[in-house]
Amino acid sequence: xxxxxxxxxxxxxxxxxxxxxxxxxxxxxxxxxxxxxxxxxxxxxxxxxxxxxxxxxxxxxxxxxxxxxxxxxxxxxxxxxxxxxxxxxxxxxxxxxxxxxxxxxxxxxxxxxxxxxxxxxxxxxxxxxxxxxxxxxxxxxxxxxxxxxxxxxxxxxxxxxxxxxxxxxxxxxxxxxxxxxxxxxxxxxxxxxxxxxxxxxxxxxxxxxxxxxxxxxxxxxxxxxxxxxxxxxxxxxxxxxxxxxxxxxxxxxxxxxxxxxxxxxxxxxxxxxxxxxxxxxxxxxxxxxxxxxxxxxxxxxxxxxxxxxxxxxxxxxxxxxxxxxxxxxxxxxxxxxxxxxxxxxxxxxxxxxxxxxxxxxxxxxxxxxxxxxxxxxxxxxxxxxxxxxxxxxxxxxxxxxxxxxxxxxxxxxxxxxxxxxxxxxxxxxxxxxxxxxxxxxxxxxxxxxxxxxxxxxxxxxxxxxxxxxx
Numbered sequence: 108x109x110x111x112x113x114x115x116x117x118x119x120x121x122x123x124x125x126x127x128x129x130x131x132x133x134x135x136x137x138x139x140x141x142x143x144x145x146x147x148x149x150x151x152x153x154x155x156x157x158x159x160x161x162x163x164x165x166x167x168x169x170x171x172x173x174x175x176x177x178x179x180x181x182x183x184x185x186x187x188x189x190x191x192x193x194x195x196x197x198x199x200x201x202x203x204x205x206x207x208x209x210x211x212x213x214x215x216x217x218x219x220x221x222x223x224x225x226x227x228x229x230x231x232x233x234x235x236x237x238x239x240x241x242x243x244x245x246x247x248x249x250x251x252x253x254x255x256x257x258x259x260x261x262x263x264x265x266x267x268x269x270x271x272x273x274x275x276x277x278x279x280x281x282x283x284x285x286x287x288x289x290x291x292x293x294x295x296x297x298x299x300x301x302x303x304x305x306x307x308x309x310x311x312x313x314x315x316x317x318x319x320x321x322x323x324x325x326x327x328x329x330x331x332x333x334x335x336x337x338x339x340x341x342x343x344x345x346x347x348x349x350x351x352x353x354x355x356x357x358x359x360x361x362x363x364x365x366x367x368x369x370x371x372x373x374x375x376x377x378x379x380x381x382x383x384x385x386x387x388x389x390x391x392x393x394x395x396x397x398x399x400x401x402x403x404x405x406x407x408x409x410x411x412x413x414x415x416x417x418x419x420x421x422x423x424x425x426x427x428x429x430x431x432x433x434x435x436x437x438x439x440x441x442x443x444x445x446x447x448x449x450x451x452x453x454x455x456x457x458x459x460x461x462x463x464x465x466x467x468x469x470x471x472x473x474x475x476x477x478x479x480x481x482x483x484x485x486x487x488x489x490x491x492x493x494x495x496x497x498x499x500x501x502x503x504x505x506x507x508x509x510x511x512x513x514x515x516x517x518x519x520x521x522x523x524x525x526x527x528x529x530x531x532x533x534x535x536x537x538x539x540x541x542x543x544x545x546x547x548x549x550x551x552x553x554x555x556x557x558x559x560x561x562x563x564x565x566x567x568x569x570x571x572x573x574x575x576x577x
Contacts, residue, residue, distance in 0.1 A: 122146065126159055218271075227245055245363055276341075279340045319333065364521045367515075367516035367517050394428055484509070495512055
């Protein structure tokens, strides 16, 4: 009787009731009878699915950073993918081998979670004194991953060969010591990866990439096509982060800091500065003492056919240097001459033209001597949304090249992570882990307080602890 009375209501009223239900309840309602199934799935109208999607709640896809208003949104498909992804990652065990046919489903689930992160709304403010608008996506994503054993025990993914690049990407985005993982083991694992010179070759573009094909430049020349290697990026994040946190510093990390335009001053950018290039940045550089050739030999040639010796990092004489460098960057205009002569890659997004920039950096050495550097580089955005930063720094007559990617969406507060190499890419010329970010908040941790487009800048003498040894 109750079912008959409910279905006798007008269709609009039934759908209005369903919009307050969870997706699982809506799916259960559709199984009552054919009429109920038709009400839920038998129409092309997306109104019901949009209302259920927003009531979960998720951020409105119509105001997400990369939404194209000319492309209709399939709210039903988007909701079903997210619900399925949440269920898959929640029921994926960390220590039980899975059938090979399940691996693709797990990888697809993590890909969906990455898309949830990228579609989060920017941190708008209703007025200058209000707090940024919170993201429903990030809250849902945090809850979904809280039930994911692989996220908090990523080392277990090797047990059944689930090496999802999307999982590695989420781990890089989260960027904090994971619950249930001994931090010493995690730090050592990441150090073993980033300081292993075998991970820096032409096939990796001497950095945090992997080769996926070739692009023909002309009849006689070709070049590799690369994509970001998020496992490598994750290890770079861990290596720098543990060094920074050990000194009681706290860079902006976590899902809220990867939101588009979460970097300070993002809403006051110059016209055309789609990447938020211009401003003052803090750059963290973490490296081993490569001045001692014995150090390179002892670690990188400890095992030529397998992982290098992790006990190397526990020895009393091991030294790792962490430096913070204040860098002021200016965007080059149409009339300026850029230093880059290599054309943008074939998979660059034409909607985001290459940006060229220059700048100056400074760090104070332990001796008190000011060490200045010049910076020249460019930013590209790929069709898959990856934002690549490339620039060259010059200390006197020595040139170093940085290549890295944006953590999160465009203009994220989390910044850029990558690796330094010699411009000539000679063996042994590696400063693997580097992280640059910009943060407008003037807190007690002034080491991280840098400004971009906020009308004032941090005095140089407030950038403290510029060289730290452990």
